[in-house]
Amino acid sequence: MKSNAELQKDVQDAIKWEPMLNAAEIGVTVKDGVVTLTGVVDTYIKKTEAEDAAKNVAGVKAVVEKIEVKHNTQLGKKDDNEIAAEILNAFRWNWQIPNDKVRVKVEKGWVTLEGNLDWGYQRDAAKNAVKNLLGVVGVINDIKIKPTSEEVIEKAAIESALKRNWSIYDNDITVKVSGHKATLTGTVDSWYQKQEAGRIAYNAPGVWSVDNELTVDYDYALMDS
Numbered sequence: 001m002k003s004n005a006e007l008q009k010d011v012q013d014a015i016k017w018e019p020m021l022n023a024a025e026i027g028v029t030v031k032d033g034v035v036t037l038t039g040v041v042d043t044y045i046k047k048t049e050a051e052d053a054a055k056n057v058a059g060v061k062a063v064v065e066k067i068e069v070k071h072n073t074q075l076g077k078k079d080d081n082e083i084a085a086e087i088l089n090a091f092r093w094n095w096q097i098p099n100d101k102v103r104v105k106v107e108k109g110w111v112t113l114e115g116n117l118d119w120g121y122q123r124d125a126a127k128n129a130v131k132n133l134l135g136v137v138g139v140i141n142d143i144k145i146k147p148t149s150e151e152v153i154e155k156a157a158i159e160s161a162l163k164r165n166w167s168i169y170d171n172d173i174t175v176k177v178s179g180h181k182a183t184l185t186g187t188v189d190s191w192y193q194k195q196e197a198g199r200i201a202y203n204a205p206g207v208w209s210v211d212n213e214l215t216v217d218y219d220y221a222l223m224d225s
Helices: 004-017 044-055 080-092 120-131 155-164 191-202
Strands: 026-031 034-041 062-069 102-107 110-117 138-141 172-178 181-188 209-212
Touching (some): 004 026, 034 044, 044 138, 044 191, 080 102, 120 138, 155 191, 181 191, 191 209
Parallel strands (some): 034 062, 110 138
Antiparallel strands (some): 102 110
């Protein structure tokens, strides 16, 4: 059982542990498992690293992310056309992203990705290729998973994959399938486990979308200590 103060310290320590992050730039507040991150960083990748660090802490139920990205002007300001060109070049060098399948729009540093891909890992690879680039303020990933083959979702295959994963194998997760959608219900111990379960389901053949209804259930002390 953790108090708000204990969970806050755990999140702060997790952020300090990331070599890319400066803990002094990021504020952390906690209430009943909901973590709010505030502050200003100079790259989008730092913003996502801080969010991921917080989500991976045991006891975190949700993360409210209010970190702003303000780029260091000494590194040179990039316009939207330059950012778009760098994104397309990054896609060309990434074997996980099919050529000419992802459309890119950039507006004031905000990147929107659109298109249809066969696999969830390709969708994730597209976002990961973008978030490392200088000049990017945020990413909206609107890529849809629509495989060219009409494979039927195998419920048992998703259940087996969840049981194989060391971090979530002993949790109470129920899988339901309807058409090309998989729905996950039940309880897990952390936000990380919820995300990991969703990622595993997304990678199953035939899955176009995942409705992740897993609840993060963790005991908290009634008073800070």
